[in-house]
Amino acid sequence: MKVYKSERPDIDFSPPIDFLTFLFDSDWCAAKEDTQIHVEATNAENYITKAEAREAVKRIAYTFRHDFSIGASAPGQDVILATSSGNPFIPILFYASIAAGGIFSGASTAFTVAELTRQVKDADAKILLCTAEFRDRTVEAAKQCDIPLDRVLVIDSSTPKDWRLVSEKTKRNVLNLASGPKLEWLRFKEHKEMHDITGCLLYSSGTTGLPKGVRLSHLNLIASSPVCMSVGDSFIAQRKREGKPFVFTTIAHLPIAHIAGVAWYCLNPFYLGGTTYWMEKYDFDEFIAHHRTYRPTVQMSVPPIWLQIAKSPKVTDHFDNLTVACTGAAPMGLELATEVSKKLGKGQTRMSQFWGATEATGSMTGLDWNEYDKTFSTGGIFPSVRLRFVDDNDRDVEEGQPGEVLVDGPIVCQGYHNRPDATRDSFLDGFYRTGDIGVYKNGLVYIVDRKKELIKYKGLQVAPAELEATLISHPRINDAAVIGVQDDSQATEVPRAYVVKQPGEEVTEQEVKDFVREHLASHKQLRGGVCFIQEIPKSPSGKILRKEIRLWVQEKPKAKL
Structure with missing residues (x-):
């Protein structure tokens, strides 16, 4: 078996730790107590700090556990499903779902009632969360799934320091974020708990077929930032040496139902110690206006949005403060990367490309932020990640030859929710079949084709x-x-x-x-x-x-x- 690994040393995830302790109470994460973790982009007064978020998470978790029995029987069993636009409250609800012992699942805001109903049924969701604009379709899905309307909660984050969850049945707020009772989340004592307890359920089509729930464990969620953000280690260290300390700020414009929305907007602000400014929904003019207002240092997006930036005459100095620009979710060519870089950081910020999957809790390879790759590959292998390249008969190909990329490591998911056959077919000797055809050459990975139907x-x-x-x-x-x-x-x-x-x-x-x-x-x-x-x-x-x-x-x- 030919296995490729990173040149960087593996990351030791010891001693055992749960996801929320990792975020709020560990030395892993750089966010300070007064760091404004999540902020509404259209109203910067509507924010929550790390310290405030910890208390809010515990109070919401208490409500989920004592009023709705989330996590009462066992942790990692009960699903809370959210159809939400972007706002600073939704990541808090994500953390609180896990704190209660539940599983957070995001649904696409573009879903029809039929599509939403299918995910609710497949996930066997116990609570449905939604922002006001998705209330009608959420209520209809609840009725079709025989979910009582007191378990449909409408998210209201419009009033700073007075965020609410309003019961569709009683029309009353079920939370008391100011002084309500608190639930302490479960602290792990064994590594097995990190591996076995699910915290997040995101839907992906994998390599084939209809969307399936990808079960992400506490270990997957914990490993995502240290593993994937390792590409920034040398860059951040250099900035510190130069007396220009790196501060993470970004504009959230991708959906919370997408792995990028979870990893970049919910996890990285804690790990890198900075702020996410939440857009309600993506609009190009608003997006570039927010960049001019907040001058974020980091932006991860997808090729069509980078194309808009490259082509639009509206973009002038909007991205001058951007020091890190990342692309992912789909391939980007060198020509576009070169063109868009001219509008980033006064022409000094180069694009960095990631390659990943929902099943890998984000990315598996990426370009180092301190390096320039003229071939614009998808970068080197991340630490603790193992890759194989195999032919149609699952035999290893020679280095430099194309093969389906298989991946193993702490970021690889537990499997598919209630799909043992799909889980079995998607793994080979513990390695996940990505369905992408890649080439490993000179320490870099190139994705050259797609075997999967997606x-x-x-x-x-x-x-x-x-x-x-x-x-x-x-x-x-x-x-x-x-x-x-x-x-x-x-x-x-x-x-x-x-x-x-x-x-x-x-x-x-x-x-x-x-x-x-x-x-x-x-x-x-x-x-x-x-x-x-x-x-x-x-x-x-x-x-x-x-x-x-x-x-x-x-x-x-x-x-x-």
Whole structure:
């Protein structure tokens, strides 16, 4: 077995520690008691410090445990599911869910009622949280899942120092953040607890199929920051030597249901000791305005947003204070990285690229912030992470040759929620199958192709199987296949459908698009078009041969007729 590891030493996660003690009460994290951890971007007076957050977490945890029995039977069993816009209260609810002994799960704000209902049922959620704009669909999902309305709690963070959770049934606030009783979270005494107790449930399509719940343990959540932020160690040390200490500040604009929203906005402010400014939702003009107002030092985003920054004449001095710029969730080319860097840090800040997955609690490789890679790879392997590169027969390939990348380490998830078959199929000898084809060369990792079916639209996951199931439910569609095609104008993949009509029936491209729009979230729309064909290529076992369809795209960009 050929295993590759980081040149940096492994990180020792001893003695055993729980996730919340790691954040609030350990030497691991740089945040001070008076650090404003989370701030509303449109109202900087609406903030919470680390010290205030600790007390709020304990009081909310008490309510979750004593009023809703979260964690009463055992830790890491009861799911609290949130559909929330960005605000400084949502990360506190994330911590409090875990403090009560529960599991936090984020749902996409773009979900239809049907999509939200499916996740609520799959997670067997005990409490549904939502911000006001998602109240109606959350209530409808609760009714379809037989969840009492007193377990639907509406998040209200509009009043500084008086954040509320309002019961949908009684219309009353269930919290007393000022002087309510507190629950002390469980402190771990054994490493087994770190490994075995789940703290977070995020949904991913893995390598194939419909979205599945990824179970992230306390160890996964703890390891994420020290492992992934190791790329900043030399940069931060150099700044200190130069008398220009690094201070972490960033603008939160990616969803809390995404691993980037959890890792960059909920974990890293504690670990790196700084502030997250929360946008309610992403808007380009507001995003760049917040950069001019707060002058953050760090920004992680996805290629389509970096493309907007590179191309927009509106961007002038907005990113002059940015010292660290990271991209992830989908590949970025060297050309775009070079172009966008001209607008960052007065032209002195270079892009850094990460590669990761929800199943790896974020990233597995990344470019060091103090180094410049002219090839713009996805960087070196993180400490404590092990990678393998295998062929279609699971045999190790030679160094420098392409193979599916397998990963092991403390950041690799426990498996899929209630999906033992999917968990079994996604692991090989303890290594998670990423579904990405990569090359290891000169100590750097290059992702060159995708074996998995998953489509990444602006960093959001689109499962072809979900789109296909929706398409074939149309009465005039006999069969369908969906692949991702690259849209260079948006620097992202977009879904394209190949459709077989029912014999003797007619259906137009617009009708197909409208049908999908009625049933699925906005990021799952058929922006790559609809192609009508006579037959979907399939294997003898009935599996769609997507490689053949991708060859059609190379031969004829729009269709294979």
